[in-house]
Amino acid sequence: MFDGIAVRVPVICGSISDITAVLKTNVTVDQVNNSFKKAQDEEKFKGVLKYSDEPLVSSDIIGLPYSAIVDGLMTHVVAGNFVKVLAWYDNEWGYSSRLVDMAILLFKNIN
Numbered sequence: 001m002f003d004g005i006a007v008r009v010p011v012i013c014g015s016i017s018d019i020t021a022v023l024k025t026n027v028t029v030d031q032v033n034n035s036f037k038k039a040q041d042e043e044k045f046k047g048v049l050k051y052s053d054e055p056l057v058s059s060d061i062i063g064l065p066y067s068a069i070v071d072g073l074m075t076h077v078v079a080g081n082f083v084k085v086l087a088w089y090d091n092e093w094g095y096s097s098r099l100v101d102m103a104i105l106l107f108k109n110i111n
Contacts, residue, residue, distance in 0.1 A: 026080030065097035
């Protein structure tokens with residue numbers, strides 16, 4: 001099972017996604033965070049996913065191109081398999097960055 005919510009407020013700052021999942025196996029916070037640390041270096045996630053273990057507030061992520069900056073300090077595991085992950089993003093810049101990625105992809109496919 002998976003669920004999530006993104007909170008967007010009308011201010012010049014970032015937003016946060018609250019993602020929850022029920023896993024088939026038990027995990028620890030360190031295992032979850034290490035998965036995101038590893039994933040951020042994979043080619044398919046470069047420039048899209050970032051992991052941080054520093055304290056973050058919404059103004060910290062303004063102007064960053066990532067679609068998700070996982071806040072490792074906010075990762076929670078309940079009863080072993082219920083996972084909550086919070087991921088920050090810049091409302092406009094992150095979205096604009098993905099539009100540029102899409103335009104580049106379309107251009108490559110046209111040629």
